[in-house]
Amino acid sequence: MKEAKNELLEFLGGVAMLAVGLYWFSLNVRVSSTFFSGSLMLGSITIHNGLVIVPFIIAVILVFIKPESFGRKLFLGISVLLIIASIIYSTNFHLVSMSLFEWAGILILIFGGLALVCKILFKPVDKDKNKKENDKTTL
Structure with missing residues (x-):
């Protein structure tokens, strides 16, 4: 039997991974402007x-x-x-030089966190589960 997953923790973990990855990425980007x-x-x-x-x-x-x-x-x-x-x-925008380990860590955090968030947000609705819950409330 499958163990029940806590979807809220999975979602918050994905958001945290995404935030840390984007923050780490933003630390490695230099922005310059030549307006005039x-x-x-x-x-x-x-x-x-x-x-x-x-x-x-x-x-x-x-x-x-x-x-x-x-x-x-x-x-x-x-x-x-x-x-x-x-x-x-x-x-x-210029990406500063970094090691392959840093780049892989950034990509894993950003896209792994995005995958966890999308997994929860776009999860298909289980119709049997909703039907059982509706039957319980009508009793």
């Missing part, structure tokens, strides 16, 4: 990152001149999205 030295490509248009701020400044001035205009607020929103896109575009 790069350029953003939008189709065939090249926009240097320093010039991305110019539409934002114009939009802020226009919103202060006539704040109830929807078009000016839309222009301000688009210019803010353009600034955010250029920051994301100019961000670089």
